[in-house]
Amino acid sequence: MKIVVLGAGQVGATIVEALHSDHDVTVVDLDGARLQALSYRYDVSTVRGNGATRRVLQDAAIKRADLMIACTSRDEINLVAATLVKKLSEAQTIVRTSNPEYLEAWQERQIDVDFMVSSELETAHAVSRTIGVPAAKQTDVFADGQVQIVEFDVPRAGGSDNLTGVPLTEAAERAASRPLTGAYDEVVGLPLREAKVPADSKVASIIRADRMLVPRGEQSILPGDRIIVIGSPDAARAWSGIMARGERRVDDVVIFGAGATGLAIARVLLDQRIRVRLIEPLEERAREVAEELPAARVYCASGIDPDFIERERLGQARAAVFAMREDSKNLYAAMLAKVHGIGFTIGIVHEPVSVEVFERAGIDVAVNPRSVTAEEIVRFAHDPRIRQLAMLEGDRFEVLDITVRDSSKLVRTPFKELPMTGSLIGAIVRNGTAIFPHGDDRLEPGDRAIIFTESSRVAEVEKAL
16 A cells, blocks of 8 residues: 655654555655654655645655545644645545544534544543553553453552652552452462453463563463453453452542643543543633533642642542643652552653653553554554554554454364464454454454454464454
């Protein structure tokens, strides 16, 4: 497939990384340094110029393109480019937007593009999924919510460490010192064939340091590992209970920052009947949000004043999301919130390097809006049989929801007889119902297979199925 990507920023670079090996990719951007970095690293063509002009699109051979992805940070540039592409070629168009009104207009078929992605909405959904499984580092849902993919860091038996190095408040000390549940000892440290793994789930991968271990029966999950699990929503919650010391459901969230992302997160959580408190330092913005979201409580405050945190008892919240505009402020506020007793923290990061910094500082989950946006876009460039796609571990792995062809050599073969390839079929969807297969189950033509695989093997998986 020939793909033209408009925008060589973080979203564009993530898309190029995911697609360059299997497709003919051309990248358009005004920034020559960005284009040079991408062309040096990947086998892609580049065109320097304004992609919202006819001449530059023609230079990018748009007439021969199958797909155009407009993912710059400017909505109007993306929309103008997509409109021109519709006039110049038969290519499908995907547009990234930050404006909810554009998304609403597209959903009402008032904007003629094939697909539109909102960074803020995708981020809100990512946060919402994580809050539903509070021990998860990352989670995605497939098959209309019947299948969940969850990534956990396995805690050590003594409970969580205070990685910040700052003295904790009494409430935070109590939260950190809770003993691990008995179920932990029935799963961690035992060969998988003996472990009491929650029903309707499979361990898809064990990541130990920089190595990926195939989770065969003799392999064990150890403290300090990172594991990826595929299972039912009930199984995901059971795993979360094991990894999070059996803590109860998150039903009270504080959001620091009421910008576009914070507002989108608040809306999604309120729709799930979760209590939301929003903290916004700008008085005018705080007033606007309070009028727009009457079900939320909105404070005009910095959020980093210890007296304010104590006075408003924010430390009693089940979770906090840090969605301010600067990574440094989000990091400081999250560490301060942990000191005051908030047990589960989610940081919205704007620079890729911040993900590791947040995790090393003890922030539970870091969500990068550009990465979740790129993930949603990338699935359109794969085999059209792929209904959904998720990328994990810095895009090292992918989870695919792909329909099985009648001609696949794997159909009607018992799972226990399928070749060991390093890929794992965690679930199948048949007649709209998710099935978590065992050794004697078989793939049937038309099944949707939920598959965990290394990103480098995606083309091989598509071919096999």
